[in-house]
Amino acid sequence: MSEWDEMKAVTILKYDESEPQLELREKEIPTPKENEVRIKIHLSPINPSDLMFIRGLYGFKKKAPVSAGFEASGIVDAVGSGIKTLKVGMSVSCVAPQNDGSWAEYMITTEDNCLPLVDGVTLDEGSSFFVNPMTAWAMVSRCQKEGHGAMIQTAAASALGKMVVRLCKEKGIPLINVVRKKEQEDNLLAIGAENILNSSSPNYQKDLYKISKKLNATYAIDAVAGETAQSLVECMPYGSKIVCYGALSEKPFAVNAGIMLFQNKKIEGFWLSSWIYEIGLEEFQKQAKEAQTYLKTVFQTKINKRFKFEDFKEGLEFYKQHMTEGKVVFGP
Amino acid sequence: MSEWDEMKAVTILKYDESEPQLELREKEIPTPKENEVRIKIHLSPINPSDLMFIRGLYGFKKKAPVSAGFEASGIVDAVGSGIKTLKVGMSVSCVAPQNDGSWAEYMITTEDNCLPLVDGVTLDEGSSFFVNPMTAWAMVSRCQKEGHGAMIQTAAASALGKMVVRLCKEKGIPLINVVRKKEQEDNLLAIGAENILNSSSPNYQKDLYKISKKLNATYAIDAVAGETAQSLVECMPYGSKIVCYGALSEKPFAVNAGIMLFQNKKIEGFWLSSWIYEIGLEEFQKQAKEAQTYLKTVFQTKINKRFKFEDFKEGLEFYKQHMTEGKVVFGP
Numbered sequence: 001m002s003e004w005d006e007m008k009a010v011t012i013l014k015y016d017e018s019e020p021q022l023e024l025r026e027k028e029i030p031t032p033k034e035n036e037v038r039i040k041i042h043l044s045p046i047n048p049s050d051l052m053f054i055r056g057l058y059g060f061k062k063k064a065p066v067s068a069g070f071e072a073s074g075i076v077d078a079v080g081s082g083i084k085t086l087k088v089g090m091s092v093s094c095v096a097p098q099n100d101g102s103w104a105e106y107m108i109t110t111e112d113n114c115l116p117l118v119d120g121v122t123l124d125e126g127s128s129f130f131v132n133p134m135t136a137w138a139m140v141s142r143c144q145k146e147g148h149g150a151m152i153q154t155a156a157a158s159a160l161g162k163m164v165v166r167l168c169k170e171k172g173i174p175l176i177n178v179v180r181k182k183e184q185e186d187n188l189l190a191i192g193a194e195n196i197l198n199s200s201s202p203n204y205q206k207d208l209y210k211i212s213k214k215l216n217a218t219y220a221i222d223a224v225a226g227e228t229a230q231s232l233v234e235c236m237p238y239g240s241k242i243v244c245y246g247a248l249s250e251k252p253f254a255v256n257a258g259i260m261l262f263q264n265k266k267i268e269g270f271w272l273s274s275w276i277y278e279i280g281l282e283e284f285q286k287q288a289k290e291a292q293t294y295l296k297t298v299f300q301t302k303i304n305k306r307f308k309f310e311d312f313k314e315g316l317e318f319y320k321q322h323m324t325e326g327k328v329v330f331g332p
Numbered sequence: 333m334s335e336w337d338e339m340k341a342v343t344i345l346k347y348d349e350s351e352p353q354l355e356l357r358e359k360e361i362p363t364p365k366e367n368e369v370r371i372k373i374h375l376s377p378i379n380p381s382d383l384m385f386i387r388g389l390y391g392f393k394k395k396a397p398v399s400a401g402f403e404a405s406g407i408v409d410a411v412g413s414g415i416k417t418l419k420v421g422m423s424v425s426c427v428a429p430q431n432d433g434s435w436a437e438y439m440i441t442t443e444d445n446c447l448p449l450v451d452g453v454t455l456d457e458g459s460s461f462f463v464n465p466m467t468a469w470a471m472v473s474r475c476q477k478e479g480h481g482a483m484i485q486t487a488a489a490s491a492l493g494k495m496v497v498r499l500c501k502e503k504g505i506p507l508i509n510v511v512r513k514k515e516q517e518d519n520l521l522a523i524g525a526e527n528i529l530n531s532s533s534p535n536y537q538k539d540l541y542k543i544s545k546k547l548n549a550t551y552a553i554d555a556v557a558g559e560t561a562q563s564l565v566e567c568m569p570y571g572s573k574i575v576c577y578g579a580l581s582e583k584p585f586a587v588n589a590g591i592m593l594f595q596n597k598k599i600e601g602f603w604l605s606s607w608i609y610e611i612g613l614e615e616f617q618k619q620a621k622e623a624q625t626y627l628k629t630v631f632q633t634k635i636n637k638r639f640k641f642e643d644f645k646e647g648l649e650f651y652k653q654h655m656t657e658g659k660v661v662f663g664p
Contacts, residue, residue, distance in 0.1 A: 057590065059593070229589060244593050246589065252588045254586055262392075262603055266598065266601070267587065268597070268598040
């Protein structure tokens with residue numbers, strides 16, 4: 001093969017909890033097998049789940065060395081003989097399979113892992129469509145389906161948090177937003193969020209108790225864990241459900257069984273992969289198509305900064321310092 | 333009123349977490365109002381929930397001074413003018429209302445809180461029918477309805493635990509039994525229990541992981557909390573649900589949000605009062621009638637020792653020392 005057949009990929013060498021072992025590698029552009037497609041990556045974002053994954057703290061590990069990155073947008077560039085719905089040249093939003101990753105110039109994946117972008121959606125807009133919007137979509141849908149009076153979210157100033165703010169407004173679900181810094185409050189106010197609580201305030205638990213009771217907010221989604229999750233379990237009304245979908249604090253939280261039983265409370269986990277499996281691929285694709293119609297509004301994602309794959313270290317560092325200020329993305 | 337109109341009642345003077353403030357009081361026998369009945373108590377057991385209640389650690393408090401005790405059997409002795417289904421002379425299993433208790437010679441309660449005993453059921457047998465059998469019944473029914481492969485229970489040698497052993501056998505649900513003492517293992521073996529694990533064994537967590545995976549035990553009921561509950565959350569298979577119905581250790585347990593989300597786990601509380609409210613009184617009475625047909629088999633309760641109300645202090649002390657050896661009951 002000539003030098004033209006090589007690509008750059010941010011590669012996980014091995015999993016290390018304290019210090020991610022990543023390296024930019026030049027490797028051969030892979031050829032899709034029968035049921036695979038090759039995507040020429042346009043943009044691939046950094047998500048909180050990526051930070052956990054590269055340290056080996058995610059729900060599974062891929063066999064290293066392997067390209068990092070979960071999601072991307074790109075152009076279908078080659079298809080295996082068994083591919084039915086995708087054609088070379090199509091724009092897609094896509095996620096990585098078990099043996100490849102999206103922080104690379106090319107990625108091999110399966111048909112199930114690609115959602116064709118509808119007319120009018122740009123590749124920039126489609127680059128962060130899978131992970132955050134579909135997670136927000138699924139959790140808010142559940143809240144609505146179960147008929148809760150109102151919803152609470154922690155880490156409300158995150159990219160996903162802002163989507164939840166807009167989606168709840170769209171669906172008419174009253175929302176309580178928990179942040180931990182003053183500038184995040186301002187940030188949320190600027191997009192029209194209401195009921196903003198600061199978890200670092202001394203009155204936080206009292207305020208949470210009051211407002212959740214007043215709005216009958218019996219459904220919460222939490223991405224922080226630790227004391228933040230514990231406050232939800234303790235301060236929310238009788239019959240509340242707390243959904244854990246992240247652990248930004250990387251801390252466990254203490255649960256009082258008495259509160260669980262006398263107050264009829266529930267704690268459960270949410271993970272997009274489990275949800276897709278539960279509802280089935282067909283239903284997922286149907287919902288994803290509906291969600292995509294909100295890409296320019298509810299699910300608009302501000303791209304804060306772009307980095308080349310070569311500069312991945314700088315990109316990761318920048319992301320960690322500016323997690324709630326818009327997406328940080330990799331591109332060729 | 334003459335001295336004949338006085339009764340003895342074990343009375344909570346005030347709630348004190350460290351040292352229950354109880355006193356035997358002589359008081360006037362109450363007269364039922366329109367929608368109330370008076371029960372001449374035959375026997376009233378001590379349950380773990382009573383120990384929590386008299387210390388003020390239960391889900392609610394009654395206005396003190398008030399008679400202690402949650403459940404009993406007895407004879408309907410007087411009825412208000414609005415009572416429809418109960419008649420003087422009927423034998424009932426009953427629970428206390430918000431303003432009275434069962435550790436007394438007489439108790440005022442409502443029609444909803446009484447279940448007439450069917451022919452052939454003795455007052456001794458009916459004295460512990462509400463709390464333990466119906467809690468066991470409800471939790472096992474849920475396990476079956478949700479289609480779990482097998483069930484796990486902690487505190488398996490308790491009165492309720494033994495009922496669960498027999499009920500799961502009756503319903504064909506494979507059961508894993510967790511105890512913490514060698515003699516409790518023997519105790520369970522004697523009633524035909526299988527899959528017994530000792531939580532004080534050094535291999536406990538490993539064994540729990542293995543056997544729950546092998547039997548696909550994705551539903552657990554826990555009465556202990558603390559480390560015991562934590563082990564369930566950590567060692568049970570993907571998709572498991574842990575139901576908290578007690579907190580014998582009086583300790584909270586730590587939950588790792590990553591385990592909740594990546595392993596799609598759920599923790600929820602179970603409290604008989606919430607369950608009755610959820611399913612509605614009519615459905616509850618229907619199920620209670622069905623459950624009553626198992627009173628001589630599945631729900632047989634060994635009465636270990638009887639105490640007079642006068643000797644309540646001795647009775648409580650004896651119960652705390654012999655919690656898993658049969659019911660300790662109060663009677664006139």
